Amino acid sequence: MSNSLKGKRIAFLATDGVEQSELVRPWKSIKNAGADVELVSLESGKIQGVNHDEKADQHNVDKTIDQVSAEDYDGLVLPGGVYNPDALRTNESAVDFVRDFFKQHKPVAAICHGPWLLVEANVVRGRKVTSWPSVKTDLINAGAEWVDEECVCDEGLVTSRCPDDLPAFCDKAIEEFAEGKHAEQTA
Structure with missing residues (x-):
């Protein structure tokens, strides 16, 4: 266990339909880093994880979107799953929370x-990113440069494609969270 993130607070923004591995693996890695x-x-209680299209574990919500501010945290993780980000991007407070980082x-x-x-928060223009392939066109239309790579980092913005990329994603996220603020990271 490393202590590279000791003293850092990291938010995970998710709701029902979050891809189980994309929540749990980064959570454990980042927590193990201190x-x-x-x-x-969006709501208190529990959210339902999924393994693709099958129900997985439920996860306890620590805070609702109306109880937090980006100022409270040192970094943000946005796990996938299809329904999770689709539901979050229709919530103005969630989008503002992302944009504020x-x-x-x-x-x-x-x-x-x-x-x-990231598309909904309008923060990808001119950024090099990756994602699940079906999100590619949305990112390009929002002004991003999309590439098919395991993990991409552009001035503090870390993106990956799928659960197979989790080892590289977790390592790079920890590195960026340890580094802290990025002068070029802008909305």
Whole structure:
């Protein structure tokens, strides 16, 4: 266990339909690196994880979106799953929360369908990113340069394609969260 993130607070923004592995693996990795982690969602209680299209575990929500501010955290993780980011991107408070991390130059890590929230927050123009292939056109239309790579980092924005990319995604997210603010990370 490393302590590279000791003293850091990292938010995970997710709701029902979150891809189980894309929530649990980064959560454990970031927590094992010393960070305090919190699950932020639209409502209190529990959210339902999925393994693709099958129900998985439920996860306890620490705070609701109306109880938090990007100022409270040092970084943000946006796990995928199809329904999870699709539901979040229709919630104005969730989108504002994501955008505020960029305004404050804080690192953000998004995997699979998670970058849909980045499109909605209008923070990908001119950025090099990757995602699940079905999100590619949305990212390109929002002004991003999309590439088919395991893990891409552009000034504090870490993106990956799928659960198979989790080892590289987790390592790079921890590195970026440890580094902290990025002068070029903008909304």
